[in-house]
Amino acid sequence: MASKGSGVKPSLQHGRQASPTPRTRSGPSPMGPVIDRPPLPRRTNPLLRAKLELPTTTTSQSTAGRIPPRGLTILGVSVLCISTYCGYLYTSYRREVAASRNLQVPEDVTDRFNASARNYDAEVDLGEKFMRLGRRRRELVRMARGDVLEVSCGTGRNMPFYLLGERWGVDDQGKAERQGCRSVTFVDLSPQMVEVAREKFRKCFPEGFERVAFWAGDAREVVPSSVPRGLPPPKTEEKEKEKDESQGSAEWSLSKPYFDTVVQTMGLCSTPDPVGLLRHLGKITEPTKGRILLLEHGRSYYGWVNSILDNLAVAHANRHGCWWNRDIGRIVEASGLEVVEVKRYHLGTTWKVILRPKPPSTDTEKRAEEK
Template sequence: MVSRRGTKSKTPGSKRTSANPPSRKQFNPSLHRFQERYEQKEFQAKPHGIPVRVLSFMGVTVLAMSMYSGYLYASYQREVSKAQSLDVPRDVSDRYNSTAPTFDAEVELSEKAMRLGKKRGDLIRLARGDVLEVSCGTGRNLEYYDLGERRGTDDQGHAAVIGCRSLTFVDLSPQMVDITREKFQAANPEFTHVAFRAQDAGAVTVEAPARVRDLAGAGKDASDHRAYYDTIVQTMGLCSMADPVGTLRHLGEITEPERGRILLLEHGRSHYDWLNRILDNLAPLHADKHGCWWNRDIGAIVEESGLEVVEVKRWHFGTTWRYVLRPKILCGEKK
């Protein structure tokens, strides 16, 4: 139905709308301050995120660590003062004569922590042919040798002669050589191509059971019949030698010139100056007690020896060194 004014009339059920919106609730400052005080009290009443017992334990732990650190630093300073007052000779190899009976027990824990057993095994498994181990100590490498020369395949799957035909163990300490002999004979009574000698590694000679190489068949002078070792092993020995550079040079002269290898696992200077300072400060004390100059630069020794580097690896902040070396043969040089 249309009204007289031309607009639709409101139906009985239509919803009446207001032209003015509803008024907003007025802000009450007093009520707002009350709410803030209430929320603050509620927050203070709640417990902290970290229990009091935990906080107390953390405080005691920090205090104990601080005290222990202070003790270690004071002990380190005393050891440094003691070390610097010592007059230790360069050649400390005679210490091993007295430490031989207890040597294995002294180094067992540290070698396990550093996983040196695995590193020894990985290196010794490269040995083949007639093998010489110098600075053999108490025979900590014995279990890793592959005894018996035979045809097989190398790590790349190529046909090769693998295994050890003979073993010769040399150390300057007769007491340590005796321990190595006892261990080897107890573990390998059937292997007879083995020799044990108390001798300076810098003057070791090639003797039985190593074979003599007939170099005439390799295009050399027919009168040049010389004996070489196929592999020479030394682990943790350069640190105790009076002349490590000269010793390495000599070992290179008795290594088979074409396929022979010198395998080294040594410890010495680190990648880091702060650690080298610690090694330097305590070196005299360590050498006097254990017969080992643990701060020698193994890389510099190898470089000065003139041997060719086939492989080098380092672990334990750079203090553990692994080298595979070979004699460096100049063009036209006659061995």
């Protein structure tokens, strides 16, 4: 039905009312003036609008965080390489464990170093660089003062870090102190190792240093007052027996019964009697200010690491002359020396230990020490 006076008939198209077409009236309307309005926009469901807009935002976010195909390829190859290497390590570990069960290795394996002396540095260089042991060696050796004895010197891996010649310096507290080494005596059980150390000393200190000695023998027999005549010289070729200033003068000797500093790095693992050695070193170290500086490797904090060390100990000792599963803490405790400082690295397998002689305070302790 049409409205009165409008003259406009409603039209239906598919059941919906057609949008009104704005027009201008020429005459007055009984219902008031007619106002022209723009057409209303088609209504949109707000939920539907949000749903339609969501994929655009999600797509942009997912594109920003997506790993490119090249990155996926590199990641896949890396995972494959790591898994393959881990499998190789596990297979090698099982093979070494099986081989260790059939080996009969004596407790004294120092003879292994005689055969490996010339190639020893090449064998251990990579491992020590990876573990940054050169830094640990430097820190330890720079603490050496006065008359120094290095036990288990090996091929002289500590050689570059020594400060030869005494001088006045300043300590960490700003106090003046004597620094540097008045003399250095290198001792090792392997004559071949001692020869390599002697050659390395010439290269490190071409200008020479008189108060240095190299001897092959058991450190438990070293007596300061007899250095350098206390131990037989290592077996060498005839031309090497000639006097060389860089090897040290045979005329000097220590007039006092003690060393000011004793250094040993990675030696307790290859010594037949580590407790007896430490006890002897305590007797020949200056009792008030003397120090015994150790850098050793042994048992870890963790049981699973110790299990690996134990399972491979026999094979490792047979190949490298080193019992790497010894308990350094128990060895130090059994020696009766006083512990100044202990630090551990690499899951607790690397030990930095500073000791000093522990003067007996009672007759009971004296008797225990004598035993």
